[in-house]
Amino acid sequence: MVSSELVRELQQMLTEQPILMTRLLQHAIAELQKLSETEQDAIAALILAELEDEERWDTAFANSQEQLTRLAKRVRDDIRAGRVQDTGMDEL
Numbered sequence: 445m446v447s448s449e450l451v452r453e454l455q456q457m458l459t460e461q462p463i464l465m466t467r468l469l470q471h472a473i474a475e476l477q478k479l480s481e482t483e484q485d486a487i488a489a490l491i492l493a494e495l496e497d498e499e500r501w502d503t504a505f506a507n508s509q510e511q512l513t514r515l516a517k518r519v520r521d522d523i524r525a526g527r528v529q530d531t532g533m534d535e536l
Contacts (some may be wrong), residue, residue, distance in 0.1 A: 448485070450488065450489070450492060451484070451485055451488050454492065491530075
């Protein structure tokens, strides 16, 4: 369960900055306001966890570009050298 402090932090972020929301998000927020505090906290925790996870993925991807470039070069080299076979799922 998310702490009330995190919920307050999210509320503060929403009130401090003018935020342009899609109609769907506005509708979702309006529906969330009808829920109990406990239910709102649970959904807020899910949203915050999803946003944090997205940030981690963005950071991991940004920090792995050099590795991905090396890996792609190695794969291209393996294909050119004939070290790669085209196999289907049944052949694995």
